[in-house]
């Protein structure tokens with residue numbers, strides 16, 4: 472076996488976390504901002520909504536898509552050893568029988584005999600005894616009584632029927648993870664892309680889990696988005712590759728602006744490992760809310776050859792790899808960085824949220840709320856703000872907007888005072904505001920304001936695209 476092992480292993484950012492976490496922004500603050508600015512809000516609100524189910528408005532969808540775009544750029548575009556794919560959301564029972572999900576993908580459910588509310592037992596133990604395996608008699612968070620029956624395993628898969636007949640033959644399942652697509656399609660994608668291990672297949676998209684207790688805004692929902700990559704390696708090189716991907720993934724969050732002290736790696740204990748895993752670590756973020764604390768953003772697992780073997784056996788199609796150079800056949804081991812796109816969006820929002828004091832025109836200190844999102848994640852990269860709504864500024868302001876909109880997501884905003892418009896764009900994280908004023912008509916120059924420093928530069932319209940391009944990384 473001659474397969475490569477990773478060439479470099481970047482230093483883990485875990486070592487930077489010497490000061491302890493610094494995030495103090497609670498979820499309620501972010502929920503309020505998201506609702507007020509139409510970023511993320513309850514689904515079908517006019518009908519009372521659906522528990523823990525959220526819609527993404529104009530800014531929310533841009534932000535989430537930017538998170539996904541950055542992941543795709545790092546994990547697929549900038550590498551020659553990872554390719555993408557997209558699997559159907561609905562899948563047949565055989566896939567989920569072979570993967571072990573129909574038998575094992577469950578959480579322990581307890582029901583209060585007094586008020587009939589249902590909870591996840593491990594979450595209650597964590598809350599009440601500080602450990603999800605903590606011993607003691609559980610109290611119902613709803614009615615306070617200690618009348619729980621025995622826990623039973625509750626399967627998290629959503630089942631539905633495909634076609635007009637709702638019988639056993641038409642059962643299909645909504646995928647609870649995107650990962651299985653990469654195993655089931657392994658040979659097809661490997662041959663089509665002419666890749667040899669070590670190489671990866673990446674996918675992003677919706678997954679569905681009938682969570683017993685969803686909550687904490689978009690942290691845990693029944694419908695969410697994942698960003699997963701299965702990296703196929705020669706057995707024996709798996710442990711090195713696992714470490715490589717742990718370091719890469721930590722670096723991704725930090726590079727996109729999460730403060731390193733709010734990130735850490737947590738090793739799974741033997742008794743919490745999934746049925747397929749040899750070793751798993753979580754990338755955790757520090758949430759200021761005590762209900763979350765340090766909690767998972769991403770799991771990075773060594774899934775061994777479990778899935779390819781299971782699908783080979785169940786389908787009768789051999790999913791092993793023929794290593795031509797060495798004239799041998801083997802089943803790759805799999806390293807899986809599995810991230811939540813919606814959960815990562817929440818962490819980026821929280822970590823970017825800043826309230827600072829700045830002097831107003833009279834020198835009095837005023838609170839300023841700024842979403843210090845990395846420009847690559849910001850919903851709008853630039854806003855064009857004519858100083859006034861007067862007709863004489865509009866043609867030039869529209870000209871500037873037309874110039875910028877082909878390059879970046881740009882906003883055109885001419886209502887309210889310029890101060891209020893700056894505050895709005897600070898609060899939604901727009902890195903640059905371009906003001907068109909009465910001098911612009913004569914000197915063909917605009918004022919560009921930087922979100923973070925609030926410094927202003929006068930820039931010729933002809934130079935504006937180059938000026939912004941130098942400051943807006945892709």
Ligand code: GAP
Pocket residue numbers: 647648649650680682689690691692693694695696697699767768769770807809810811812813814815
């Ligand atoms: N293929 C492996 C897998 O799915 P996981 O740890 O169950 O592993 C990966 O899920 C990531 O998906 C989690 O770290 C989390 O970010 C996200 N995720 C899982 N369940 C979620 C839920 N109910 N709501 C939001 N995100 C979720």
